[in-house]
Amino acid sequence: MLGVSVAIRGVDEEIEYAARSGAKVLITGESGVGKEVVARLIHARGARHSAALVPINCAGIPDSLLESELFGHVKGSFTDAHRDKVGLLERAHGGTVFMDEIGEMSLRMQALLLRFLESGEIQRVGSDRHVPSLDVRVIAATHRRLINLVAEKSFREDLYYRLNVIHIEVPPLRDRREDIVILLNHFFAGFAETYAMPRPEVSREAMKLLTDYHWPGNVRELRNVAERLILRCVTGRVEIDALSREIVLDGSSNRAQTPTAKAAEIAASPLLFERIVRGGESFWSVAYEPFIARDLTRKDIRDLVRLGLEHTRGNYKLLVTTFNMAPEDYKKFLNFLRKYQCHVPFQGFRMMSSPLPDPPEYIASA
Ligand SMILES: Nc1ncnc2c1ncn2[C@@H]1O[C@H](COP(=O)(O)OP(=O)(O)OP(=O)(O)O)[C@@H](O)[C@H]1O
Ligand SMILES: [Mg+2]
Incomplete structure (x- = not known):
């Protein structure tokens, strides 16, 4: 997940956590914030990564078609059903289904989806047989406040709680x-x-x-x-x-x-951070040299150190290697920061976010 803000680093941690379990995830956030990016990362970093991620846009398909898209149909079940069709849920067997714009789903479809979530079974449209239990991870997303839809009774409360096992809110830009x-x-x-x-x-x-x-x-x-x-x-x-x-x-x-x-204020530090941590360049060439040449200010260096400490949770030793310096540069690095009053106290960063606990039982079995 590209970005250096504390908020987006937090989202990234939640993605890691969600990827480690197979629990259902509800991703919310304004339009265009990156909800689909989050869903794809959860799938890609999880145990199902080599199986399919099947996306479904619930808002883009008329209700009459959504049922057969999701569950499939048998030949002759409606006018245009010229042959049997496997639904998206079946295609996602062993993998993940990404249900986008879940808030737009009709109450009728919500009931069908709930039945699938409870039993793992599906019934193709026009068939009276159940397809044997499917193993599909469900990740849903919406730009709406689902809880408001629940209050106005256009979204089922039971479905809301089923989907909302892990909730990831992607903050606006x-x-x-x-x-x-x-x-x-x-x-x-x-x-x-x-x-x-x-x-x-x-x-x-x-x-x-x-x-x-x-x-x-x-x-x-x-x-x-x-x-x-x-x-x-x-x-x-x-x-x-x-x-x-x-x-x-x-x-x-x-x-x-x-x-x-x-x-x-335009900050130089995020770009410096990006060049060092993702680009693999060294603090000495990217930050120290321009600072000595007066192309960067003290504030730029302090902000960069702050971003780094957020990343290492206050660990200066780790910061040295994170900033692509040799471990033996530790003293030299600290001396430089002290000499130019760029040293940032690490204590505040230790408390910022404690590592996420292991998923509780109810998540592991959901
Ligand atoms: N952190 C990020 N790094 C790189 N690209 C991003 C990031 N976040 C979003 N994007 C890009 O922004 C665009 C919108 O992202 P995405 O489709 O995931 O948003 P969304 O929340 O699903 O939007 P909508 O609600 O409109 O469906 C995409 O082109 C995506 O690749
Ligand atoms: Mg989207």
Whole structure:
């Protein structure tokens, strides 16, 4: 899961935890936050990774067809049923089914799904026989607050509790702005390759507007913006005038309200962190040298150390290797941080998130 924010690192831990068990997972979050990415990672990191992940978009299929899509049908069961058809659940046997937009499912389909979840059995449309018990992991997602649908009786409460064994909420992009630069960079790299265009540089002012923007369409919107910028940007540099009106107006109105908003400052640290931890470059070349040359500030270094300590949960020794330095550089690293007052106390990070416990019994057997 790409991103350095505490929020997204938390999501990543929950993915690990969910991948270790076979329990049902409910993924929620606004449109475009990455719910499908989460579902795919849970499947890919889990024991079923070599079997299929079968996605179903419950909102995209009319109710009349959804039943036969999910459960299959036998020849002649309705006008267009010219031959027997295996349903998606059967195809996912041994693997995972990803039921997207579960909140849009009709009450009738909810009842059928519940029956399957309780028994593992399915009945093809038009058949009176049950297909022998299937072994399918169910991961569901929705952009809705399912509990509200339960309150207004358009979503079954019993189904809600069946699906909601592990709940992963993916936060909106505006609540994890540290990830914007990294994701933008990631999408630039991808689209630059796709379109054989240069990877553009973004001016400081334009980047500030991009990080201030409230991103209602979340990561998907950011991806679209990156694609458009690559195609528009023939000069290889993104200035403010390349940005859409919403982004420019939203950014400047934010600034007017919070002139010194800390979150709005463009941070170098996430990108440095990304280059070191994912790119495999060393702290000495990526951070130390530019700092000595005065291209980076004390704050940049402190923020980078903070991100690192979040990653190692306050462990400085581990930070040395995480930042691709030799273990014997430990003293040199600490001396450097102290000398330039970039040392960050580790204690706060020890408490931040304790390791997740083993899944309780009820999850393992669900
Ligand atoms: N952390 C991430 N790293 C890389 N790409 C991401 C990340 N999160 C989302 N994306 C990309 O953003 C786009 C939207 O993600 P996804 O389809 O998973 O969102 P969603 O929450 O399922 O959206 P919707 O509710 O609209 O179905 C996809 O192109 C996905 O690859
Ligand atoms: Mg989706």
